[in-house]
Amino acid sequence: MNTQQALEWIAEVFEEPAARVTASTERKAIAGWDSLGTLSLIAGLDEKFDIHLNEQEIEAMAQVDDILKVLRRHGALAEA
Amino acid sequence: MRFLLVDRLIELVPGDRVLAASTVPRDLELFADHFPGFPVMPGVLLTEMMGQAAAKCLDAQQLPRGKALLAKILSASFRDWVRPGAETTLRATITSNEARYATAECELEVGGKVVAQAKLMFTFMPIEQFAPGFRDAQLDAFLARGADA
Numbered sequence: 356m357n358t359q360q361a362l363e364w365i366a367e368v369f370e371e372p373a374a375r376v377t378a379s380t381e382r383k384a385i386a387g388w389d390s391l392g393t394l395s396l397i398a399g400l401d402e403k404f405d406i407h408l409n410e411q412e413i414e415a416m417a418q419v420d421d422i423l424k425v426l427r428r429h430g431a432l433a434e435a
Numbered sequence: 436m437r438f439l440l441v442d443r444l445i446e447l448v449p450g451d452r453v454l455a456a457s458t459v460p461r462d463l464e465l466f467a468d469h470f471p472g473f474p475v476m477p478g479v480l481l482t483e484m485m486g487q488a489a490a491k492c493l494d495a496q497q498l499p500r501g502k503a504l505l506a507k508i509l510s511a512s513f514r515d516w517v518r519p520g521a522e523t524t525l526r527a528t529i530t531s532n533e534a535r536y537a538t539a540e541c542e543l544e545v546g547g548k549v550v551a552q553a554k555l556m557f558t559f560m561p562i563e564q565f566a567p568g569f570r571d572a573q574l575d576a577f578l579a580r581g582a583d584a
Contacts, residue, residue: 394506394558398536407533 358423361432365422368392368399378420385419396422404431436463440484441491441525444577449495452528455488461519476517478567481551482508485541489527489555491574500534501561502569508536509554521545535559 356364358378366376369387382388388396393413400406406429416422426432446454459476466474480483486505508567517523531538536558543551562569 359472391558394536394556396554397533398538402531402538419553432555 356426356432358432359362361423361426362419364399364403365419368395376419378418378423380419382417400425404429407430436465437538438483439487440480441487441573444491444573446491447577447581448497449497450493450529450532452477453488453492453495453526455491455525457484457523457525459517459519459521459523463519474519476521478511478513478551481513481517481543482511482553482555484523485525485527485543485551485553486555487559488525489529489539489541491555491571492527492529492539493532493557493559494571494574495578498559499561500559502559502565503537503557504510504560504565505555506536506558507556508554512519512555513549513551515545515548515550517543517550525582 360379362376363373364374367378368393369385371385371387376385379386385392391435397408397413406425406428408425412425423432427434440454442457444453444455446452465477467473469477483505490505491505522545523543525541526544527539527541529537529539536556539555539557541553541555542549
């Protein structure tokens with residue numbers, strides 16, 4: 356998966372138009388990144404990539420790039 | 436209208452699958468409007484029926500994470516009308532079961548035919564935050580029977 360595909364997947368998770376989701380988009384700018392969005396993200400990472408986040412990783416996410424970093428760290432996204 | 440939409444638990448493997456039954460009451464007030472002259476059970480209530488059955492399957496695990504609560508309808512399909520008096524069978528298979536969430540694939544049958552399907556996501560709330568002392572009497576009775584068997 357490349358970065359563009361990852362961004363599209365993240366937009367889908369948060370039910371946000373893909374055009375409004377970039378690496379630098381902050382959590383507070385994504386309406387769907389609320390408690391339910393976080394749950395959807397956790398489930399999506401688990402089911403699609405077999406990535407299990409711990410509480411620290413979940414709480415540390417402040418922008419889309421943090422999700423991309425998780426994907427890279429787990430080998431689901433090619434290095435930038 | 437009470438909101439207990441599962442009449443009877445038939446089979447239940449905690450955290451794995453459940454088979455339940457429910458009869459659609461003939462006298463629900465909502466049938467006057469949904470629809471006049473053509474009463475059918477609203478799809479949102481069919482989804483709730485499946486969701487309640489799946490939630491009981493998760494609750495039966497009695498884990499510290501607490502009560503299963505519907506968080507998201509991932510998909511839902513309605514393939515035929517469900518009329519007043521219909522005897523329904525509810526099936527749910529838990530497809531993911533993690534600390535913070537669970538997902539279930541559910542079906543609702545009438546007369547052996549699948550008339551509704553749903554993929555549902557649940558979150559959990561510890562009982563002390565949800566409603567201290569909460570018990571599901573129907574589930575408790577079913578589990579007690581199983582323990583006796």
